[in-house]
Amino acid sequence: MDKLLIIDGHNLLFQMFFGMPSRIVNKHGKAIHGVLGFVGALNRIIRLTSPTHILTVFDGQHENSRTEILPEYKANRIDYSEVPDDENPFSQLEEIYDALDFMNIRHFEADSLEADDVIASYAIAYGKNMRIVISSFDSDFFQLIDDNVLILRYRGDKTVICDTAYVQDKFGIFPGQYADFKSLTGDSADNIKGAEKVGVKTAAALINQFGSLDNVVNNADEIAKPHIRESILRSGDQLADNYKLIKLNDNCTPRFDIDALSYKSGHFTTKEVLTGIRLYD
Numbered sequence: 712m713d714k715l716l717i718i719d720g721h722n723l724l725f726q727m728f729f730g731m732p733s734r735i736v737n738k739h740g741k742a743i744h745g746v747l748g749f750v751g752a753l754n755r756i757i758r759l760t761s762p763t764h765i766l767t768v769f770d771g772q773h774e775n776s777r778t779e780i781l782p783e784y785k786a787n788r789i790d791y792s793e794v795p796d797d798e799n800p801f802s803q804l805e806e807i808y809d810a811l812d813f814m815n816i817r818h819f820e821a822d823s824l825e826a827d828d829v830i831a832s833y834a835i836a837y838g839k840n841m842r843i844v845i846s847s848f849d850s851d852f853f854q855l856i857d858d859n860v861l862i863l864r865y866r867g868d869k870t871v872i873c874d875t876a877y878v879q880d881k882f883g884i885f886p887g888q889y890a891d892f893k894s895l896t897g898d899s900a901d902n903i904k905g906a907e908k909v910g911v912k913t914a915a916a917l918i919n920q921f922g923s924l925d926n927v928v929n930n931a932d933e934i935a936k937p938h939i940r941e942s943i944l945r946s947g948d949q950l951a952d953n954y955k956l957i958k959l960n961d962n963c964t965p966r967f968d969i970d971a972l973s974y975k976s977g978h979f980t981t982k983e984v985l986t987g988i989r990l991y992d
Contacts, residue, residue: 716762719771719847728800745803751981760844764972771820787902809988830953832963856886883915891924894953905945
C-alpha cells in the first residue's frame, strides 16, 4: 500500500534548532545548525518510514480563527519577531525550504488555517486509500489515529510510532476520544485551561464512563464524586469551547493532489543537501 509521510514543519524545525548540542556555523560564519538538524532528522524519518509520497506543512503568518473563541489561545508563545537571529529558528527557514526543494519534497505554508488543520485535512482525505504517517510531537494529532493513520514522534534511536494501542496504553481511551479527553484536562502548551480538579486519570475515567465530552457535561449530575461533579457543572461552556479549540478540522482543500506528492528521488546525505544549497562549499 502507498504511504504518505506528512512532516509538521515548524514542529521539526523547533525540535532540531533547540535540540542540537551546539550552535553550528559554516566557514562563512553563518549559523546552520537548524538546517543541519532538520535535514538529518528528515533523512532518518524517511528511512524509518519508507514513504511513497511526502509533504511538509509549515504554519504561515495569519490571523488565527481560534482566538475568536479564546483570545488567550497560544498567547503564551514567544514572539520571535523580537528575537535575534542566533536564537531564532525562523532565521534558517528559507534554507530549509531550499533543502526541501533540493530533495524534491513538496512544502508550503498554511495561508489561512493552522498547519494542524491542513495536515488533518490531508490525512483524512487520503487516509482512506493509503497509509498516513504524521511526523510531529503535537499530541493533538493523536485524535486522527486509526488503522491507516499513525503518528511518528522522532527522537533518534528512541523514535516512537504511535498507534491505537499506544493511545490506549498511555491515556486509557481510544484515539477518537482524544479531543474529548483533552478538553477536560486542558492544554498548557496552547494556553487552554481544563476543568478544575480534573486530571488525566479522572478525565479518562469520565470518558470511559460516559463515552464523550457531550455526555459527560449533559450527565454531570450522575458523576459520583461531588467535587468532580461540581467542577463539570461549572465548566460546561468552557469545555464546549475547549473542544472547538482542540478538535482538528478537515475543511482545507488539499493544495496538491496525491500524484504531486510522489517521492521518487532516493536518499540524499545531509552533506549532499547542504552542499547542494550552498551552505557547505
